Amino acid sequence: MHHFQYKNEELYCEDLPLRKLAEEVGTPCYVYSHSTLHHHFSVFDQSFASIPHLTCYSVKANSNLALLKLFASLGGGVDIVSGGELFRARKAGIPPERIVYSGVGKTVDEIDFALKEGILMFNIESTEELKAINSRAGVLGCRARVALRVNPDVDPKTHPYISTGMKKSKFGIAADSALQAYDEARSLDHIEIMGVDCHIGSQLTEISPFVDALRRLRALIDQLNAMGISIRYLDLGGGLGIPYDQEAPPHPRDYAQAILQELQGLSCTLIFEPGRVIVGNAGVLVTRVLYTKKTEMKNFVIVDAGMNDLIRPSLYGSYHQIQPIQKRTAETQVVDVVGPICESGDFLAHDRALPVVGGGDLLAVMSAGAYGFTMSSNYNSRPRAVEVLVKGDRYHIIRKRESWEDMVRLEAIPDIF
Ligand code: LLP
Numbered sequence: 001m002h003h004f005q006y007k008n009e010e011l012y013c014e015d016l017p018l019r020k021l022a023e024e025v026g027t028p029c030y031v032y033s034h035s036t037l038h039h040h041f042s043v044f045d046q047s048f049a050s051i052p053h054l055t056c057y058s059v060k061a062n063s064n065l066a067l068l069k070l071f072a073s074l075g076g077g078v079d080i081v082s083g084g085e086l087f088r089a090r091k092a093g094i095p096p097e098r099i100v101y102s103g104v105g106k107t108v109d110e111i112d113f114a115l116k117e118g119i120l121m122f123n124i125e126s127t128e129e130l131k132a133i134n135s136r137a138g139v140l141g142c143r144a145r146v147a148l149r150v151n152p153d154v155d156p157k158t159h160p161y162i163s164t165g166m167k168k169s170k171f172g173i174a175a176d177s178a179l180q181a182y183d184e185a186r187s188l189d190h191i192e193i194m195g196v197d198c199h200i201g202s203q204l205t206e207i208s209p210f211v212d213a214l215r216r217l218r219a220l221i222d223q224l225n226a227m228g229i230s231i232r233y234l235d236l237g238g239g240l241g242i243p244y245d246q247e248a249p250p251h252p253r254d255y256a257q258a259i260l261q262e263l264q265g266l267s268c269t270l271i272f273e274p275g276r277v278i279v280g281n282a283g284v285l286v287t288r289v290l291y292t293k294k295t296e297m298k299n300f301v302i303v304d305a306g307m308n309d310l311i312r313p314s315l316y317g318s319y320h321q322i323q324p325i326q327k328r329t330a331e332t333q334v335v336d337v338v339g340p341i342c343e344s345g346d347f348l349a350h351d352r353a354l355p356v357v358g359g360g361d362l363l364a365v366m367s368a369g370a371y372g373f374t375m376s377s378n379y380n381s382r383p384r385a386v387e388v389l390v391k392g393d394r395y396h397i398i399r400k401r402e403s404w405e406d407m408v409r410l411e412a413i414p415d416i417f
Contacts, residue, residue: 002033002036002281002282003033003035003036004033004036004284004364004366006327009326009327009328010325010326010327011323011324011325011326011364013031013033013284013390014033014034014035014390014391014392014393015392015393016390016392016393016394016395018031018284018286018325018362018364019325019326019362021286021388021390021395022286022288022325022362024395025386025388025395025397025401026386026401027286027287027288027304027305027362027385028285028286028287028288028303028304028305028309028385029285029286029385029386029387029388029401030283030284030285030286030368030369030372030373030385030386030387030388031283031284031285031286031388031390031395032062032064032067032279032282032283032369032387032388032389032390032398033282033283033390034070034389034390034391034392035391036281036282037067037070037071037278037279037282037369038070038074040277040278040279040281040282041055041057041070041071041074041076041278042074043252043253044252044272044274044277044278045074045075045076047252047253047255047256047257048256048259048260048270048272050260051260051263051270052269052270053269053270053271053272054077054098054120054269054270054271054272055075055076055077055272055274056076056077056078056079056098056099056100056235056271056272056273057071057076057077057078057079057273057274057275057278058078058079058238058273058274058275059078059079059080059081059085059088059089059275060081060085060275060371060374061275061276061278061279061280061369061370061371061374062275062279062283062369062370062371062372062373062374063085063088063374064373064387064398064399065088065091065092065398066092066389066396066398067279067389067398068088068089068092068093068094069092069093071094071278072092072093072094072095072098076094076098077094077095077097077098077099077100077120077271078094078098078099078100079100079101079102079237079238079273079275080099080100080101080102081101081102081103082103082110083107083109083110083113083114086099086101086110086113086114086117086119087113090117096117096118096119096120097118097119097120098120099114099117099119099120100119100120100121100122100123100147100197100235100271100273101114101119101121101122101123102123102125102149102197102199102273103123103125104125104126104129104170104171106122106129106132106133108132108136111132111133111136112136112140115133115136115137115140115142115144116140119145120145120194120233121145121146121147121194121195121233122144122145122146122147123146123147123148123149123197123235124146124147124148124149124173124185125149125171125172125173126173127173127181127184130146130148130181130184130185130188130191131188133146133190133191134188134189134190134191135190137190137191138189138190142190143190143191143192144190144191144192145192145194146185146191146192146193146194146195147193147194147195147196147197147233147235148172148173148178148181148182148185148196148197149171149172149173149197149198149199150172150173150174150175150178150196150197150198150216150217150220151167151169151171151172151173151174151175151198152175152198152200152212152213152216152217153167153174153175153216154200154209154212154213154216155209156200156201156202156204156209156239157204157205157206157209158201158202158203158204158205158239158241159203159316171199172197172198172199175216175220178220179220179223179224179227182224182227182229183227186229193229193231194231194232194233195231195232195233195234195235195268195271196217196220196221196224196231196233196234196235197234197235197237197271198213198217198235198236198237199235199236199237199238199239199273200213200237200239201239202238202239202241202275202276203239203241203242203276204239204240204241204249205241205247205248205249205250206249206250207250207254207255207258210236210239210255210258210259211258211259211262213236214236214259214262215262217234217236218262218266221234221266221268231268232268232269233268233269233270233271234266234268234269234270234271235270235271235272235273236259236270236271236272236273237272237273238272238273238274238275238276238277239274240252240255240274240276240277241276241277242276242277242280242281242367242370243281243367244280244318244319244320244321244366244367245319245321249277252274252277275370275371276370276371278370279369279370280367280369280370280371281366281367281369282369283367283368283369283370283372284364284365284366284367284368284369285305285309285310285364285365285368285372285385286325286362286363286364286365287303287304287305287309287348287362287363287364287365288303288304288360288361288362288363289301289302289303289357289358289359289360289361289362289363290302290303290304290340290359291359292335292357292358292359298335298336299333299334299335299336300335300336300337300338301335301336301337301338301354301357301363302338302339302340303337303338303339303348303363304339304340305339305348305365305385306339306340306341306346306379306380306382307339307341307343307345307346307347307379308339308341308376308377308378308379308380308382308384309339309372309373309376309382309384309385310348310365310368310372310375310376311375311376311377312371312372312375313347313348313349314343314345314346314347315375319349320348320349320365320366320367320368321365321366321367322337322348322349322352322354322363322364322365322366323363323364323366324354324355324357324361324362324363324364325361325362325363325364326361326362327355328355328361329355329356330355331355331356332353332354332355332356333353333354333355333356334351334352334353334354335349335351335352335353335354336349336350336351336352337349337352337354337363340380340382341379341380341382342380348365373385373387373399378402378407381404381407383401383402383403383404383406383407384401384402385401386399386400386401387399
């Protein structure tokens with residue numbers, strides 16, 4: 001469920017007409033619905049109410065401080081993958097004991113920062129990383145709490161760029177070397193083994209790969225117990241998909257039920273790292289039509305948001321629904337919706353039937369709350385868009401639009417010319 005609905009042929013976010021918002025803050029702008037964020041987080045989290053668990057929202061999906069603060073207030077933790085994300089999480093008030101840290105390339109500075117903050121655990125992705133963390137914990141005179149990220153070798157049946165749990169993937173430690181890696185971990189003085197972790201991919205629309213991965217991890221936990229290594233946390237990662245178009249991913253409650261069924265006899269605290277399912281359909285990108293142009297082959301709608309604002313269509317061929325903010329006509333036309341960037345790959349939609357639009361009209365690119373703003377860039381020296389949080393009929397600017405001055409602030413011209 002989300003709170004972007006038409007009233008009298010006008011698209012609203014909650015009780016605020018998006019047209020009014022766009023007139024006041026300009027375009028392109030990212031708009032998030034507070035009620036939707038709240039609802040999505042609560043539904044996910046409460047689906048696991050019957051077991052000890054921690055919902056660690058995956059910051060990479062949308063890392064705005066205001067959103068992190070909201071999830072913290074709902075009892076959430078976070079999954080981070082960089083020092084920068086840890087900095088944000090702490091700034092937003094996420095307690096360190098609710099932070100897990102994944103990623104294949106943690107640097108010494110990042111490891112030290114996380115150790116000093118006292119996060120719940122590192123999800124370790126290689127034995128070299130394990131040794132590096134052990135040695136930094138030694139230098140800092142503490143013990144690092146860890147889980148090993150195990151690659152369960154299941155096919156998540158999603159886009160290859162966002163599938164992470166197969167043998168050829170760079171992520172995690174191969175299932176058949178995991179026992180050896182745990183054995184090594186327990187021999188290290190500054191490592192405390194806390195758990196087992198996996199994350200098999202993103203935008204999964206079926207439950208079975210999650211269940212397969214869980215079964216493999218349970219078997220591993222049994223083997224570890226038999227070796228005298230006790231496991232307190234089982235982290236199942238994120239990955240639950242959302243409807244962008246015609247997909248019918250499982251509802252979080254069905255996902256939870258399938259997981260809960262597999263947990264009999266297990267006494268771990270479960271950790272989940274959902275990103276997209278919480279924020280994806282809680283946000284839209286509002287853009288204005290600049291021009292329309294007809295060529296022999298195509299009808300182009302040229303808008304003021306480009307691949308620098310939302311790269312998913314260009315990078316993955318992803319589908320995002322596009323809706324007019326004011327419904328004026330039922331007449332449709334098949335168009336390419338393209339941005340102002342100097343790349344042929346700069347498009348938001350190809351061959352899409354849209355109501356006929358003209359210069360000045362506003363469009364909403366739907367399902368843009370996850371991996372939208374966070375993957376945006378300044379390519380073509382385009383300032384990044386403003387981000388707005390709507391609650392009821394009011395809005396709050398949660399990130400200002402960048403200025404041209406902002407874009408050059410960190411640059412310097414050396415005195416050599
Ligand atoms: N945990 C880990 C370790 C991850 O790598 C990810 C996502 C998540 C959790 C959250 O996954 P989610 O629940 O959002 O599916 N940029 C791509 C998605 C990349 C996902 C990367 N990892 C996209 O726009 O589709």
